[in-house]
Amino acid sequence: MLLANRGFVNDAHSAASGKGMPGVRVLGSSIACESTVAEDIKSGIDEVFEGIIAELTRPLTEEEKSPQVDVETPPRIAFKGTYEEVNQFFYRNGWGDGLPIVPPSEAAVEEMMKGTDLPPDHVVAKIIPRMGKATIEKIAVNAVMAGALPTHMPVLIAAVEAVSDPKTRFDTFEVSTGSWAPLLVINGPIREDIRINCSSGALSPGDLANAAIGRALGLIIKNIGGARKGIEDMGTLGNPAKYALVLGENEEESPWEPLHVEFGYQKDDNTLTVMFPNRYTQTIPAQTNAEGIATALAGMEPRALSCLLVIPDHANIFSGEGWSKQQVKESIMKKSGSRDSRRPGRLQNEDFAIVVAGGPGVWMGLLQSAGGFGNYFVTKEIKLPSNWETLTAKYSTLVPTYVKY
Amino acid sequence: MRRFIPVLVMTVFTIMATFSCSGNTSTKDGPEYQYEVLSPWAEVDPIPLRGISPRLDSVSGKKIGLFANFKRAARPIQAEVERRLKERFADIETSLFDSRLPNVTETETVNKEKFTAWAKEMDAVIAAVGD
Numbered sequence: 001m002l003l004a005n006r007g008f009v010n011d012a013h014s015a016a017s018g019k020g021m022p023g024v025r026v027l028g029s030s031i032a033c034e035s036t037v038a039e040d041i042k043s044g045i046d047e048v049f050e051g052i053i054a055e056l057t058r059p060l061t062e063e064e065k066s067p068q069v070d071v072e073t074p075p076r077i078a079f080k081g082t083y084e085e086v087n088q089f090f091y092r093n094g095w096g097d098g099l100p101i102v103p104p105s106e107a108a109v110e111e112m113m114k115g116t117d118l119p120p121d122h123v124v125a126k127i128i129p130r131m132g133k134a135t136i137e138k139i140a141v142n143a144v145m146a147g148a149l150p151t152h153m154p155v156l157i158a159a160v161e162a163v164s165d166p167k168t169r170f171d172t173f174e175v176s177t178g179s180w181a182p183l184l185v186i187n188g189p190i191r192e193d194i195r196i197n198c199s200s201g202a203l204s205p206g207d208l209a210n211a212a213i214g215r216a217l218g219l220i221i222k223n224i225g226g227a228r229k230g231i232e233d234m235g236t237l238g239n240p241a242k243y244a245l246v247l248g249e250n251e252e253e254s255p256w257e258p259l260h261v262e263f264g265y266q267k268d269d270n271t272l273t274v275m276f277p278n279r280y281t282q283t284i285p286a287q288t289n290a291e292g293i294a295t296a297l298a299g300m301e302p303r304a305l306s307c308l309l310v311i312p313d314h315a316n317i318f319s320g321e322g323w324s325k326q327q328v329k330e331s332i333m334k335k336s337g338s339r340d341s342r343r344p345g346r347l348q349n350e351d352f353a354i355v356v357a358g359g360p361g362v363w364m365g366l367l368q369s370a371g372g373f374g375n376y377f378v379t380k381e382i383k384l385p386s387n388w389e390t391l392t393a394k395y396s397t398l399v400p401t402y403v404k405y
Numbered sequence: 406m407r408r409f410i411p412v413l414v415m416t417v418f419t420i421m422a423t424f425s426c427s428g429n430t431s432t433k434d435g436p437e438y439q440y441e442v443l444s445p446w447a448e449v450d451p452i453p454l455r456g457i458s459p460r461l462d463s464v465s466g467k468k469i470g471l472f473a474n475f476k477r478a479a480r481p482i483q484a485e486v487e488r489r490l491k492e493r494f495a496d497i498e499t500s501l502f503d504s505r506l507p508n509v510t511e512t513e514t515v516n517k518e519k520f521t522a523w524a525k526e527m528d529a530v531i532a533a534v535g536d
Binding site: 001003005007008018019020022029031032034035036038042046049053056057059060067068069073074075079081082083086093103104106109131132133134135137138141142145169177219223225226373 | 437438441442443445446447450451453455456457462476477478482485489493507508529530531532533534536
């Protein structure tokens with residue numbers, strides 16, 4: 001039998017079912033999570049001790065002895081109704097993220113799937129914890145819901161491949177109490193093709209590609225992976241970045257080789273790099289020379305795993321003083337402390353990356369996977385469909401025009 | 406003839422509206438427009454289900470496994486469980502499996518064999534997990 005904090009009882013049942021043992025007996029206790037108070041632990045065990053004995057000795061029910069296979073075959077067509085009814089139906093079924101969704105009609109999903117040459121039933125991955133099959137069609141349904149365009153499909157397929165790579169530690173990050181969220185860094189010409197913002201306010205709302213791709217990935221994790229907030233996704237405080245945390249590298253204004261080239265790809269390759277931060281902080285340097293900027297970057301205390309966001313102006317100051325990206329990293333490593341709370345030694349080269357992003361200003365940023373779980377950056381190639389030029393041309397005029405005032 | 410013109414216009418409008426509604430995004434202003442929508446919830450491959458182990462007739466005289474995951478309260482919780490068990494059942498034997506690797510499912514990966522062998526030796530296991 002399992003003894004768990006009472007807030008984790010549903011999570012424990014989902015985990016047991018996912019392993020094929022739905023009958024596992026779970027007893028919730030009132031002991032505070034990760035309690036260090038001996039008296040609280042003692043009184044908490046006092047409360048549940050008779051229950052422990054009962055769960056060990058109470059005879060099994062027939063269902064506990066031989067659980068019945070309950071194969072869930074969700075109907076392909078979920079509902080028919082007005083826009084408002086569809087939204088209410090999806091929300092009631094726990095398929096949303098709190099914002100209105102675009103109804104995923106057959107026609108809309110078909111259009112979305114023009115963003116790939118793969119067939120609708122192709123399984124890109126099985127997403128944990130539920131091991132839901134991320135078929136092209138299911139990815140497309142969730143993409144439509146998020147308001148994504150067909151031109152975003154190649155990025156979403158790469159994102160599903162990337163988060164499913166065990167090196168990301170997605171298995172922990174998608175459901176753990178630390179509320180980690182996927183950061184997607186896009187490199188290559190696709191940034192221009194689909195208008196990924198790499199410049200001013202790249203991480204703020206307002207850009208269709210950045211917003212919809214991030215939102216779609218969140219819905220995919222929830223509806224395909226089955227990670228529902230407070231049931232399987234046990235993020236204690238949550239994280240607004242779970243709505244969207246997507247940016248492109250500002251390659252055009254960077255003096256350095258872009259991130260994907262550093263990771264072994266060609267400059268013209270389209271790639272997506274993922275990590276799971278739960279800490280975002282920004283600061284400004286006391287001095288705006290290379291040494292001062294490096295000191296400020298180190299001062300944000302990057303630990304494994306971190307992504308430092310360096311604005312183009314600062315990157316060009318570094319470059320103007322003859323600093324390569326690697327020299328900046330070495331300076332930061334000298335100035336920084338330990339790798340993380342669980343890995344010995346000082347900050348290593350592999351523990352952090354530098355991405356040039358953002359617009360005019362003086363601020364710099366740090367996105368970090370606080371907690372330290374042996375995770376790594378994972379980069380995947382974004383594969384474009386054969387109709388890419390036609391598809392991007394179709395949506396090329398979809399850009400905001402802001403009135404002057 | 407004149408009386409048919411509005412009907413004709415309405416018919417043409419209805420046909421146009423119908424075709425426009427079946428377009429790529431199916432956005433429609435009309436509050437009564439019906440959307441037939443696909444499910445976002447994924448299918449899963451069925452997994453073989455297993456029943457849980459038979460229960461004990463009594464805890465007395467048994468060998469009870471205490472599994473603690475890496476979270477810092479797990480071991481002190483199991484220490485207290487052990488103390489209470491031995492207080493109640495003086496003739497029992499206990500054995501601790503201490504899973505120390507943070508956020509690694511040792512029982513299915515690096516220490517699977519060790520865990521399996523340990524579990525087979527136990528009459529029952531109490532696992533302290535989450536969180």
